[in-house]
Amino acid sequence: MDMFLVALASACAAFPVLGVLWWIRDRADRAAAAGLDTVDIDPYHAVATARRPSRVGRAAAAELLLAGLIRIRDDGMMEVTDRAQESATAPGHPVPAALLATLRRQGEPFPLSRLYWESGYTRQRDAFLRAEDLKVPRWSLRTRDSIAGAAFATLILFTLWISVQVVFLRQEYWTSGVGPIVVGAWCCLVLWALMAVPLVWLAERCWPKRRDRFAAYCRRLPAHPAERALSTEERDLLDRSWTWRNAYERAKDEETWVDHGGGF
Numbered sequence: 001m002d003m004f005l006v007a008l009a010s011a012c013a014a015f016p017v018l019g020v021l022w023w024i025r026d027r028a029d030r031a032a033a034a035g036l037d038t039v040d041i042d043p044y045h046a047v048a049t050a051r052r053p054s055r056v057g058r059a060a061a062a063e064l065l066l067a068g069l070i071r072i073r074d075d076g077m078m079e080v081t082d083r084a085q086e087s088a089t090a091p092g093h094p095v096p097a098a099l100l101a102t103l104r105r106q107g108e109p110f111p112l113s114r115l116y117w118e119s120g121y122t123r124q125r126d127a128f129l130r131a132e133d134l135k136v137p138r139w140s141l142r143t144r145d146s147i148a149g150a151a152f153a154t155l156i157l158f159t160l161w162i163s164v165q166v167v168f169l170r171q172e173y174w175t176s177g178v179g180p181i182v183v184g185a186w187c188c189l190v191l192w193a194l195m196a197v198p199l200v201w202l203a204e205r206c207w208p209k210r211r212d213r214f215a216a217y218c219r220r221l222p223a224h225p226a227e228r229a230l231s232t233e234e235r236d237l238l239d240r241s242w243t244w245r246n247a248y249e250r251a252k253d254e255e256t257w258v259d260h261g262g263g264f
Helices: 001-032 043-050 055-066 083-087 094-106 112-117 119-137 146-167 171-175 178-206 213-219 223-229 230-243 249-260
Strands: 070-072 078-081
Touching: 001 146, 001 171, 043 055, 043 213, 055 094, 055 112, 055 119, 055 223, 070 230, 078 094, 078 119, 078 171, 083 094, 094 119, 112 119, 112 230, 119 249, 146 178
Parallel strands: none
Antiparallel strands: 070 078
């Protein structure tokens, strides 16, 4: 009983300490975020951080469209312009350059919505985003929460210790042969799971998440300059290419719409 009380007190004392550490880190994150105005954040990196990496392709297409290197047809298909075909002209930025190289490699019209299938483009885009993350080392690991991991590990080890003490507390287990030890080990694992799973689930639900202040800052930034510079007609064409779907997908969408009560 004394050992149990010591273990319980240790586990209970660990969580206030971890809470204080979380608060200290949150204060440090807030102080670091206050200086983000002085950081040179690439517009494509900001788009990927504020939204998702696939959104970078839309901004790259807008830049190529403004530069006259691609055109978007009324059906949403992108294609390389004569100017881009006749010369080796390429943007200076690696993301639109990767998109232009993909369109040249395709050799046929291609919708923006199918860009995620192009492994060559996604590799170059992801490599660029990783390099940009390294320029802001504090924020490259902003979504990782080692303090939460320590809290979950404390619960797991504490429940494991209790289950071992409950099952193997009696000395007879160690003198009755292999069979009782195997049965005891199985019972110990079951008891551990019954205690650890709900406690860790509850801790995961209640533990405060680390605030992604870098993403929040990027969401407050203006839209990508190329997208803001598009005319209304060009923006409509870009939207059409971004949401393009083939005949089969459109038919499935209509079928799903009817199945969910959208039709009479």
